[in-house]
Amino acid sequence: MSLIRALIFVCVAVNLVHSIPVIPYSYPLYKQCDPAWGNNTIITTTVCEVGCLMSSVSMSLAGKGIQVDGQLATPGTLNAWLKTNQGYTSNDELEEGVVAELPAVQWVGPSIPGTSLSMEDIAELLNQRVTVILNVLNGGHFVLCVGYDSDAQTLYVNDPGFQTIYYNYSDVVGYRIFKMNL
Structure with missing residues (x-):
């Protein structure tokens, strides 16, 4: 019996060592419903209700040290800037x-549809510090991708709307890609 337990332990240990998350760059985690900006309107609805993509962009801007009108990038400062720069459609999109009108940002x-990038493509982009925003939950939500585990087909995220820290590669239905450099 102890031999079987030892064998199971070795198999589990090998699997754990084999599967290690890679987080190439650190970003702040902003929540779209934070009281500091959650009730701010976009066009007709609030940041809390529909601000996941914008909040994901603001996390990347802040992580790269890119300011918005001389201020730290947050969902509050980015939303205000976007509103004054025609950054939304009439449907709050x-x-x-x-966003590419900000200094050092290229959209x-x-x-990009979900099937266009492989796990290897995503890993390469993240390793180059390119901003990868994932469209998940059947297209209803956006999150900032911060890392990966290619062996487990797992993408680690900063999720502005939920407490989720990862999604499976198969959960992704699209991407938004930005290059941000100072």
């Missing part, structure tokens, strides 16, 4: 190309 648009 982010106009990603407008690699348009949106």
Whole structure:
């Protein structure tokens, strides 16, 4: 019996060592419903209700040290800037190309369908410190991708709307890609 336990332990240990998350760069975690900005309107709804993509972009901006009108990038400061720079459609959708008007930001648009990038592609982009925003939950939510585990087909995220820390590669239905450099 102890031999079987030892064998199981070795198999589990090998699997744990084999599967290690890679987090190439650290970003702040902003929640779209934070009281500091959650009730701010976009066009007709609030940041708390529909601000997941914009909040994900603001996390990347802040992580790269890119300011918005001389201030730390947060969902509050980015939302205010976007509102004054025609950064939203009348349906409260982010106009990603407008974000590229900020210094040191390049939008690699348009949106990319979920099957267009492999796990290896995503890992390469993250290792190059390219911002990868994942469209998940059947297209209803956006999160900032911060890391990966290629062996487990897992993508680690900063999720502005939920307490989720990872999604499976198969959960992704699209991408938004930005290059941000100071």
